[in-house]
Amino acid sequence: MDSGKIDQIINKHNADAGSLIQILLEIQNENNWLPKEALTRVSETLAVPMSRIRHITTFYKTFSLVPRGRHEVHVCTGTACHVRGAERVLEAVEGVTGVNAGETDPDLNFSVETVGCIGCCALGPVVVVDGEYHGNILPAEITKVLQDKK
Amino acid sequence: MSEILLQIDGKEVAAEEGTTILVAAQSVGVSIPTLCLHEKLEPYGGCRVCSVEVESRGRSSVVAACLYPVEKDLVVTTRTEKLDRIRKSLLEMMLAHAPDSEPLLELAEEYGADKDRFEKEASFCIHCGLCVRYCTEVKKANALGFINRGAKKEISFIPEIASKECWDCKECFELCPTSALQAAFVLIEALTAPPQPTTKSCHSCG
Incomplete structure (x- = not known):
């Protein structure tokens, strides 16, 4: 990520230490993950110690300190989705993307994550691909959706 | 006032x-x-004892x-029955992490806490934050901080700062209520372990 873009985001928030989380979120939106250089830049400009930034970035699951894929796949394994076959859906997702839950493939195409519950149990099993909700989905259907993203 | x-x-x-x-x-x-609690540090409310x-x-x-x-x-x-019970449980949970800690064992004796009540999970850290807060508030070096959350929360040194600041200081070592060696261990680990994925630059994206 180029440092000009990082500075632009920091300046938008007037380099205010109180906007730390907002700044980190915007960098992550831009870049998919938080590279160390970006964190160092934020730490220096906002005068927030690196220990504090690491505390915050490891606390919230939203932040990723390792590279993430272009496509984010969230498979709900909450109770309702679980009893409606989320396990088999997850297997299909892992099969087509080639990565296990919590991992990213080497081409940075897919990141697969399991989530607890996304609040639409009536639609279960649910898979969210790049923010798009796929409800009542069959393993074969999600395979097709993900094939198109390859 | x-x-x-x-x-x-x-x-x-x-x-x-x-x-x-x-x-x-x-x-x-x-x-x-x-x-x-430490006289030089702001109260923290971490241990609840x-x-x-x-x-x-x-x-x-x-x-x-x-x-x-x-x-x-x-x-x-x-000092009430309810408080004694709370302190006893807290000590028992902390002793699962640091079974040989002297300050913990002293209090355990007073409150009748059984150090073997919970399965041992020797992390040697009870998250009192003394080392972290001392480094931040007194030394202002910020070489040390907490990472992760909940059951996975632990102390961690930042190698870049630790390699410059820590060898001549080491004042946090003796603050630790569980073992003076805990901070030392994590420090050595930070300085000698191969770089974590988080500190390594990625081949495909630079």
Whole structure:
């Protein structure tokens, strides 16, 4: 990520230490993950110690300190989705993307994550691909959706 | 500043506004156990061993004495059956992480805590934050911080800062209530372990 873009985001928030989380979120939106250089830049400009930034970035699951894929796949394994076959859906997702839950493939195409519950149990099993909700989905259907993203 | 009158273990106490229950209790010779307190550091309320019962306007609740400011007509009790039970459980949980810690064992004896009640999970850290806060507040070096959360929370040195600051300081080592070697171990690990994925640049994206 180029440092000009990082500075632009920091300046938008007037380099205010109180906007730390907002700044980190915007960098992550831009870049998919938080590279160390970006964190160092934020730490220096906002005068927030690196220990504090690491505390915050490891606390919230939203932040990723390792590279993430272009496509984010969230498979709900909450109770309702679980009893409606989320396990088999997850297997299909892992099969087509080639990565296990919590991992990213080497081409940075897919990141697969399991989530607890996304609040639409009536639609279960649910898979969210790049923010798009796929409800009542069959393993074969999600395979097709993900094939198109390859 | 105005004086506030309250009662601690039946004793009438006059304390200045803004002081904590703990300080007020110490001023009249009532001792409350603490683990995460240090004279040079801001109170933290991390260990909860200083929990006391307070009663104000007919309501009673359990609060951390090291953080709770004195209030007018507050009735504080520092030793009850309920508090003993709370402190005992806290100590038992902390002892699962640091079974040989001397300050913990001393308190365990007083409160009848069984150090083998919970399965051992020797992380040697009870998250008192003494080392982290000392580094931040007193030394202002920020070489040390907490990472992760919940059951996975642990202390971690930042190698770039630690390699410059820590060898001539090491003042956090002796603050540790569980083992003076815990911070030392994590420090060595930070300085010698191969770089974590988080600190390594990625081949495909630079």
